[in-house]
Amino acid sequence: MERIYLDHAATSPVHPEVAELTYDMMKKHFGNASSIHGFGRDSRRILDQSRIVFAKSINAKTSEITITSGGSESDNTAIIETALSRKEIGKHLITTAVEHHAVLKPMEYLEELGFEVTYLPVDETGKVDPADVKAALRKDTILVSIMYANNEVGTLMDIGTIGKIIKESDSAAYFHTDAVQAYGSEDIDVKRDHIDLLSVSAHKINGPKGIGFLYINEDIHLPSLIRGGEQEMKRRAGTENIPAIAGFKKAVEIMEADRSARLSSFEKMRVFLLEQLEKAGVDFELNGSPDQHLEHIISLWTKGVSAEQLIVSLDLVGIALSAGSACTAGNIDPSHVLIAMFGSDSPRIAETIRISFGLGTTMEQIEILVEELGKAVRRLKKT
Structure with a gap:
């Protein structure tokens, strides 16, 4: 059968070329990218080259890419750290009723801490109306988080229109989008669509599990969700998983080519x-x-x-x-x-x-x- x-x-499934490269990296490139000796420099080079590929895939700068363990960490960092670091500006957040749980659960957590969350409805196609986003925005709104595409029904949101609305509003809101399901299928441009924060995971594009990235606009300074060392430009503590990062890079290259x-x-x-x-x-x-x-x-x-x-x-x-x-x-x-x-x-x-x-x-x-x-x-x- x-x-x-x-x-x-x-x-x-992991692409065969990605699996082969990842395994090869595990054998040959085990150095800590923070070490200054040759083994560490080799890993650092792979890390830097990968970051360039990730940034180019969404029209971002390399300094705007923070490598994470995947979509859930990226979503949690974008939502929780934005809220906690901006609570003096406002405590209102906006999302939709159809988000992935990696967005909805952090929102619920923030509600327990006293934040107010507006959950926008969608129509029968699963799409949120940009006019509803505009109507929900307030001066104390600090974050809008709307997925790029729904993971259950596949509906694409009007991300460019929503980004423009937020940018032109008088609110203080950052715009985050969970692009985990859309990445690899859609032409994503964070500058064109006025996206401030964007989450990606490798395992949706035939890359390794447990690796992803969070795009953070260079004008935004978020504390690290994970405390510890000063990796990822002090944005995310933890020794970098070089084999998985290299595999992720390869998956992105294959994704772009075909x-x-x-x-x-x-x-x-x-x-x-x-x-x-x-x-x-x-x-x-x-x-x-x-x-x-x-x-x-x-x-x-x-x-x-x-x-x-x-x-x-x-x-x-x-x-x-x-x-x-x-x-x-x-x-x-x-x-x-x-x-x-x-x-x-x-x-x-x-x-x-x-x-x-x-x-x-x-x-x-x-x-x-x-x-x-x-x-x-x-x-x-x-x-």
């Missing part, structure tokens, strides 16, 4: 999948924006069929997909994203699956998915 992985939005071909391939797979499901008589609707979305994420409402039962049935024949964010897998709570989009009484909440493409996905695998998904839906509707 061929095992088919269609849950790339949760995490992606972006156009990859996205074109995903678009064809997406169209083919939806057309074939209709031909197979599967009763479904697409969740998310029909025209402003990530090509590799497809959220489907399989009408009248339990998502949990469907996922288990497909797993038994070797096909892996999900019901939403992997960070809530095993949690009995329904998707907060779908609730925000459709309301808590919608049948979509319990009947939505997420299919996501990535490295290694083929049209032949999509054909197998259509066949097995059709079988499972027909069987489960009879029970």
